[in-house]
Amino acid sequence: MSVVIDFKHVSKQFNKRKVLIDVNFQVKTGEIIGLLGPNGAGKSTLIKIMTGLLNPDGGQIMIFGKQLNKNKQKIRKYLSIAPQSLAVYPQLSVKQNLKIFGEINGLSKKEIKEKYSTVIQTFGLQAIANQKANNLSGGQKRRLHSAIALMSPAKIIFLDEPTVGADVDSRDSIIRAVKNLAKQGLTIIYTTHYLQEMEDLDARIIFLNNGVIQTSGSVKNIIDKYAHPFLKLYFKEKIPEDIPGWQSEDGYLKSTNLGSSDSNAKLVQTVLNKPELKEKTLTDIEIGKADLETAYRTLLRRNI
Numbered sequence: 104m105s106v107v108i109d110f111k112h113v114s115k116q117f118n119k120r121k122v123l124i125d126v127n128f129q130v131k132t133g134e135i136i137g138l139l140g141p142n143g144a145g146k147s148t149l150i151k152i153m154t155g156l157l158n159p160d161g162g163q164i165m166i167f168g169k170q171l172n173k174n175k176q177k178i179r180k181y182l183s184i185a186p187q188s189l190a191v192y193p194q195l196s197v198k199q200n201l202k203i204f205g206e207i208n209g210l211s212k213k214e215i216k217e218k219y220s221t222v223i224q225t226f227g228l229q230a231i232a233n234q235k236a237n238n239l240s241g242g243q244k245r246r247l248h249s250a251i252a253l254m255s256p257a258k259i260i261f262l263d264e265p266t267v268g269a270d271v272d273s274r275d276s277i278i279r280a281v282k283n284l285a286k287q288g289l290t291i292i293y294t295t296h297y298l299q300e301m302e303d304l305d306a307r308i309i310f311l312n313n314g315v316i317q318t319s320g321s322v323k324n325i326i327d328k329y330a331h332p333f334l335k336l337y338f339k340e341k342i343p344e345d346i347p348g349w350q351s352e353d354g355y356l357k358s359t360n361l362g363s364s365d366s367n368a369k370l371v372q373t374v375l376n377k378p379e380l381k382e383k384t385l386t387d388i389e390i391g392k393a394d395l396e397t398a399y400r401t402l403l404r405r406n407i
C-alpha cells in the first residue's frame with residue numbers, strides 16, 4: 104500500500120495560540136483513519152490543512168507524493184470533503200443533487216452515470232432518489248450529504264461527523280458504505296464523537312489532544328494499551344483495606360482482575376458475602392469495559 108498523505112512536522116497557531124504542534128503521521132491507500140480527540144483538540148484545523156483550505160505555519164504536507172502547497176489545484180481535485188454543516192440543494196431531488204454535484208466536481212457524463220449508480224446503492228438511497236432533499240428526514244439528509252462527497256474524482260474522502268442526527272439504520276448504512284469504499288481503494292478520514300463507530304469501522308485511530316498526536320494505532324492496539332478494565336463497588340460506610348484481590352480506595356473497592364460477565368457477577372457476589380462487608384451498604388457499581396471508551400477516558404486523563 105502506498106502512502107497517500109504524509110504530514111511532516113506540521114504546526115499551526117491562531118492569535119499566538121498553538122493549535123497544532125509538530126504533527127507527524129502517514130496514511131496509506133485504502134485506510135480508514137479515525138480522527139479522535141476532545142472538543143478543540145485541533146481535528147478540524149488538521150482537516151482544513153490536509154485539504155489545502157488552510158495553510159500551516161510550519162512543516163510539510165505531501166499528498167500522493169507531491170507537496171500540497173505547490174500543487175494545490177491538481178491535488179484538490181482528488182480530495183473530497185463532507186463537512187459537518189449540511190450542504191444540499193433543498194429544492195432538488197436526491198438524484199438531481201447527486202448529478203449536479205458530479206457536474207460541479209468536473210465528472211464527465213459517463214462518470215456521473217457510473218458513480219451515481221454505485222453511490223445511490225452504497226448509501227441506500229434508491230427508494231428516495233426522486234424525493235426533494237428538503238423533504239428528507241435528518242438521517243436521510245446525512246446519507247445524501249456523505250454520498251455527495253463521492254460524486255467527484257476524489258481518492259481521499261473526509262467525513263466530518265457524518266452520523267450526527269442519523270438514526271441507527273442510517274448510521275449503519277453510513278458505516279457499511281464507508282467500509283465498502285475503503286475496500287474499493289478509497290482512503291477515508293473520519294471524525295466522530297461516537298466511539299462505537301470507530302470500533303465498527305475498525306479504523307486506525309489518530310488521537311489528537313491539545314494539538315499533539317497523543318497516540319495512534321488500530322482500535323485493538325489502543326484498547327490493549329489504554330483500556331484497563333475495572334470494577335468498582337461503592338459503599339456508604341468506611342470499608343476494610345485488606346480484602347484479597349481488591350484495592351480499597353476512598354469509598355470504594357476496586358478489582359482489575361476481570362473476566363466474562365458471569366465470572367464478574369460471581370466475583371461481586373463472593374466479595375459481598377464476605378463477613379467484613381455483610382453489614383455494609385452497597386450504593387453503586389461502576390464497570391470500566393475493555394473498549395475504546397475506557398481507553399479514550401484514560402487518554403484524556405493523561406492529557407500530555
Ligand SMILES: Nc1ncnc2c1ncn2[C@@H]1O[C@H](COP(=O)(O)OP(=O)(O)OP(=O)(O)O)[C@@H](O)[C@H]1O
Binds near residue numbers: 117118122140141
Ligand atoms: N479561524 C480560527 N481563528 C482562531 N481560533 C481558531 C480558528 N479555528 C479554530 N480555532 C481554535 O483552534 C482550536 C482547535 O479548533 P478545531 O476546530 O480544530 O478543534 P476540533 O478538534 O475540530 O473541535 P470539535 O471537536 O469541537 O469540532 C480551538 O481552540 C479553536 O477555538
